[in-house]
Amino acid sequence: MYGWAVWFLVVFVLVQHVEARNVLSIPSNPQSPKIGIFRLNFQLKQKALDANETGQTTVIADSVSHTLITTIGVGTPAQVMAVQIDTGSSLFWLRSPKCRGTSCSGQPVFDNTKSTSYVPMPPATALTGPLRKSIVYGDNTRVECELGVDTVMLGALVIPNQPLCEADVIQTTTGSSDGLIGLAPPGANTATDVFRNMIASKAISKPFASFWYNQSRQFSDTNAGQITFGGTDSSKFTGNFTWFPIPITGRNHWSTTFEGITLDSAPLTQNRTGTAIFDTGTTLAIIPSDTLSAIVLAANAKQLPNQGLYQVPCDKVSGIPPATFHIGQRRITLFAEQQVFVVDGTCLLIFAASTPNINVDVILGAMFLRHFYTVFDFGTSRTGLAISAGQLANSLRLTGKSAGSRVNVDVRWAFVLGWVVLSSLVI
Incomplete structure (x- = not known):
């Protein structure tokens, strides 16, 4: 039915505490709130980047409360960012160097001036709408960003000319990941639709995004979950x-x-x-x-x-x-x-x-x-x-x-x- 080249992208998830958008703190016991977050360390990020560069189809990532976080490469050379994969929203955004506030200071950013493949978004069209976007999530977190275009690497999958939104405003009391990839259905029709670009580039065999959550009790687990783009994993x-x-x-x-x-x-x-x-x-x-x-x-x-x-x-x-x-x-x-x-x-x-x-x-x-x-x-x-x-x-x-x-x-x-x-x- 699909005459496309076959790619299966599998993202494995490592459970750790990392900063996330829209969160509540959960006490480790009723009297002692568990405060603090752990970010992806350098070794994890380097492994993810190496996987992209060698054409392998797996990247090591984290999960936040069993919502899946993975690392992606953005730009040339690739800047590694930890992003949430979210089917409940549609925008693809990344924290930019222009971002100010408690959710921005000292956090990883996507710096378009360091990417040779970055180009500004062309003037607004009927598809893109205004070049500046604003989104409000269910917990009143607000993100405002400007559209741009660059290459995105997700596992072995390379997505050229991918529109993305560079966030200079992140209003939240709970912090945020480095960004978010929204996987809302086609009806959302968003300018930054990553999955639509995967399909258009004929990089995947089926228009599927499949989620599996591991049932392990291990706090740190390199196989805590996976996302498959382009098909399903029958196992x-x-x-x-x-x-x-x-x-x-x-x-x-x-x-x-x-x-x-x-x-x-x-x-x-x-x-x-x-x-x-x-x-x-x-x-x-x-x-x-x-x-x-x-x-x-x-x-x-x-x-x-x-x-x-x-x-x-x-x-x-x-x-x-x-x-x-x-x-x-x-x-x-x-x-x-x-x-x-x-x-x-x-x-x-x-x-x-x-x-x-x-x-x-x-x-x-x-x-x-x-x-x-x-x-x-x-x-x-x-x-x-x-x-x-x-x-x-x-x-x-x-x-x-x-x-x-x-x-x-x-x-x-x-x-x-x-x-x-x-x-x-x-x-």
């Missing part, structure tokens, strides 16, 4: 994909219809039809506040002081009733252990409450997606979920029910978290 999932086409009314996001949530077969949402978003840039599952209240009560959970997170007595986790998400006319059930993650012996719910500035009902972030091999199909504007395969120690049963079929699989559940990305969704 990372079992069974068939269940596909969720984007509704006509939701073309700017990887969305599907939301019909409600049931807890132990009892409906928590009455006569509600709305929108659910598949978002790799959000850590938790963001759900309506009334639904969260019911789950908190059933789980015997208590809110952490000054946090949007809920602690569950670890010896009571097994008593949490199953929660079934009704999305896209499918049913996906998370059992007790899938609704909880553990930080330094503290059990926390994977759910957080939606806020008024987020104009969707549900955001299915990494804590939900980690149970699945998730494919974002840019060709037909749909999201596919298959049961994730991987390490099976400390196994739990995850049940996905869709299209009248029931699939059972044992998965390993573990998570070490220092920071939580609340929401990357653009408002």
Whole structure:
């Protein structure tokens, strides 16, 4: 079907604490907040750059609260930047030397004056719109930037003439990565659309971006997750994909219809039809506040002081009733252990409450997606979920029910978290 040269780009992820956009601090224990961040060290960056220069298809990267961060090379010679890969937004931006403020000082920047392949963006067109861009994320982080054009290297994939946005304003109370690659669906139609350029250059065999999250308990792990551009990795999932086409009314996001949530077969949402978003840039599952209240009560959970997170007595986790998400006319059930993650012996719910500035009902972030091999199909504007395969120690049963079929699989559940990305969704 596709007459393009075949490239598979696989990005492996190393778990560390790194600075991220849209974060909440999570205490290592209820009395002692874990403060501080770790940036990619020189050796990691050099390995990533070497991989690009030798044509290998893997780069070493980090994850932030299981939202995926990878290193890319930008310009000639390549300047290595750590960027978040986010399906909940559309802009590709990098911190520039002109950036001022607490999120800019002393941080890596992309300096276009040091790149021989950089060219200014031509005058504004109908496609690019204004050359200056501004974006506001779900936690009110604001980024303002100017468009330019340069070569981008992502693993062995070289993307020439890639529009990018150089950020001189990053307004956030939580800091930021060096930049962000937005992978919103084709309907977003952004001037800096990286994936559209991959397709146009015929560098990939299929218009797929596929995400897999490792289930390892290791705090530092060179195989904590991977992103494949141009296809899927059959060793990372079992069974068939269940596909969720984007509704006509939701073309700017990887969305599907939301019909409600049931807890132990009892409906928590009455006569509600709305929108659910598949978002790799959000850590938790963001759900309506009334639904969260019911789950908190059933789980015997208590809110952490000054946090949007809920602690569950670890010896009571097994008593949490199953929660079934009704999305896209499918049913996906998370059992007790899938609704909880553990930080330094503290059990926390994977759910957080939606806020008024987020104009969707549900955001299915990494804590939900980690149970699945998730494919974002840019060709037909749909999201596919298959049961994730991987390490099976400390196994739990995850049940996905869709299209009248029931699939059972044992998965390993573990998570070490220092920071939580609340929401990357653009408002």
